[in-house]
Amino acid sequence: MNTSVGIISAQRATFDTPLQFKSGAVLPRYELMYETYGTLNAGKSNAILICHALSGHHHVAGCYAGDAKNVGWWDNMVGPGKPIDTDKFFVVGLNNLGGCHGSTGPSSIDPETGKPYGASFPVITVEDWVASQARLADKLGIAQFAAVIGGSLGGMQAMQWALSYPERVRNVLAIASAPHLTAQNIAFNDVARSAILTDPDFYNGDFYLHGVVPTRGLRLARMLGHITYLSDDAMADKFGRELRHGKLNFSYDIEFQIESYLRYQGDKFAAYFDANTYLLMTKALDYFDPARDLDGNLNRAFAAAKAKFLVVSFTTDWRFSPGRSREIVHALLHNKRDVSYAEISSQHGHDSFLMEDEQYFAVMRNYLNRIAEECA
């Protein structure tokens, strides 16, 4: 059975109506890259939006012509016969505003200056993203999503949809997410940002004009992030204290396998990701806090939501721990909203949300089947 959406191509939507950000900044025009899979039904009731996490983009599933290896980041979840079944749903993935995969972001050319936005690109929030996604939905003729789905930072966007546009989303699937970051979590982000901000090649965000990339900072930021996405056990299982050359060299070169792995991941990431986008994404994470203007009362924040919720967490995820998901569940219970909560036993830490797991996929499949029945 073919379970891939197959060859797909990305599309570009242009928006000429200015978008005002939460910060007050205004973007006069912008573009969003997106992909779609499956078919929008006649009633336009079967659309699903996939929101990406920190380093994600619009290429959610399938691959591009002539580039079979460039498989979408959630291809195990999205496709014909998969939990997010493209035979039943019309699935939309996009690259968020501020991203570096084709949507307008810091590395794009500002038409007013003819130069990359760089440091002048406004700091963006989850609310701003959701507003821009709603405009994309308008353009695609989607008045209401059957579901908005996301993991981690993507889960925050999915939740925000229910708060910003309660009438436009019937189900929210918030996976490995949190109602706001803890101090520890913000601290990790700050170290990552500091690595970038203090790289001499960063040039206050305008490195494009100098023909350089703050590779060292970006690489360190990714290495740190990567450590926090894995569990202690998963790292021990995968690398242990294994040495690369089988013996101690009494030097500062790469000796342990984990060092080799992290540096490889850091290099790979620094080669394609934009440093300013990394800064923006981590800021959006730090700022997300729907209870902030409500005396920190999450119960009041979720009073606006009308959608049904599926909240999923993973036992070894210490960056977005099960306890944080339970706070979301608690606020939904307080407001007597429909909510189910699954705590998946998984070894893989925060990264679990991207991995195939029998229980995780069973929960997703069953929940989405129910949504599909309601669409019919």
Added chain:
Amino acid sequence: MMNTSIIQSRPDFAAIAAWIPQGSSVLDLGCGDGSLLRYLRETREVRGYGVEISDQNIAACIANNVNVIQNDLDSGLADFEDASFDYVILSQTLQATRHTEALMKEIVRVGREGIVSFPNFGHWKNRLQVLLGNMPVSSELPYQWYDTPNVHLCTLDDFEILCAHLGIRILGRHVMSEGHDIQVMPNLRGSTAVYRFRRDA
């Protein structure tokens, strides 16, 4: 249809359902695959949530379109606020809980009323098996002593003593054996009991 088969397979469900008025809010602790909640929703427009620990049951509840929260009952009901449900149900699970006394307190905190069903260890067949020298095995207690999840078995009398001790007032009792109601000598003749109760004001 599914509705009637559920009730036939679990006689305590019929007794529980009979006590739940149309449109109530219900929390079902140890809700299994969500059959009871689904039945209550389809027949009585009940709004509710289940609590389950088993992965398989979580997936089954979701397939049954029942709200379910994955949690260990022995860690309490901290996710749920005081008097936030009309009824808190614990069906055929009491005997498998570790912190049974604490859970009973939680039930009357979270629910305006509690409904609990459990196998009566005082049923004559159980007493006979013990008298003959073995731990009881029956359709209500299908486990061997070495593989049973049941750590807190009790008789009707025992349960009523616990309620009195906790300041819980019993509002109703339904005792059954093999699908029949038992009125006379229930602690000896009943194999399953269902109680409705609330905290004494």
